[in-house]
Amino acid sequence: MKYNNVSAAQCGTLYYQPSKKQFMDMRFTITVSLQGPGEKKTTYGRFCIGDDKNIAMEIFSRLSGKPENDSGFALIMEFFEEVMGLPVPCGRLYCALGELKENIAFISKEIFRIANLENKDIAPLS
Template sequence: METAFSITVTLNLKHKKLPYGKFSLGRDKVSSMEIFSMLKGRSGSEHSCSIQMDLTQEITGLPVPIGMIHCSLEELKENVSVISREIFRIAQLEEGEIIPLK
């Protein structure tokens, strides 16, 4: 069974959700969960307009939500840095498999 993990960034606007970014984390659940746990944010949203980050596991092409946080713009900046650093570490230093986005 093919499985892959990713983090999606979504703007929650007044009347709609606007997904606009996605990070592929590879196939390792432990690494993906560790990366997501490093991110800053809150589990609940205080505002109707917010930035949401979702950890998703895709099983045979179907997305299954695993975790969700809401973050500020400043936290998003730090989270993107953490995710990029960890993807680089896994792909380059540990020679792990990161699945390219399609």
């Protein structure tokens, strides 16, 4: 990790300055989880939807679901921006089973379109 060459006396504190490569290590993912009443959330699926923020936000904005959970059991889709390997939450939807099915079909279609028709790289999940 690089730190800039400014002394603490010059700016009051040292701050982290990521390199250009580290900024490029950004990707967007959508996870699929379930949670019962009083239970811990269990994540059982994850989609990598590329490194283009506009496309990723457009995909997540077109998914079906509610922003609030109105029942004890929940199927949850969460949108994350991963910066240098750390997930930063950007959005969450609570879905019914039918909505989850439609969302997964839509995400799969969009990943296919991005990777094959627009010839962009979709990095595999590690």
